[in-house]
Amino acid sequence: MRIRVLAEETIYKEYFVEVPEEILNLDRRRIYMKKNIHNWIDENETEFNYQDYDSTTLWYTWEEVKENA
Numbered sequence: 001m002r003i004r005v006l007a008e009e010t011i012y013k014e015y016f017v018e019v020p021e022e023i024l025n026l027d028r029r030r031i032y033m034k035k036n037i038h039n040w041i042d043e044n045e046t047e048f049n050y051q052d053y054d055s056t057t058l059w060y061t062w063e064e065v066k067e068n069a
Contacts, residue, residue, distance in 0.1 A: 002067065007059040013050035 019037055026036045 002065045003062045004065050005059050005062045007057050009055060009057045011052055012054040012056075014053045015048040015050045017048060 019040065023036050023040045024033065027033060
């Protein structure tokens with residue numbers, strides 16, 4: 001039996017960036033600092049130069065293939 005396996009590839013990317021001091025100083029309480037950093041990333045992400053660092057391929061289904069006559 002001949003089958004076709006379908007897979008999905010996920011590419012993971014990373015970018016290292018220094019968070020500006022003014023963002024860190026908005027509120028030093030951890031929960032608020034994390035929220036401020038999250039918001040800063042949302043606002044500035046388009047400027048990040050992401051680099052691929054890993055990928056994974058996972059199959060999610062298969063189907064039988066009929067032979068051409």
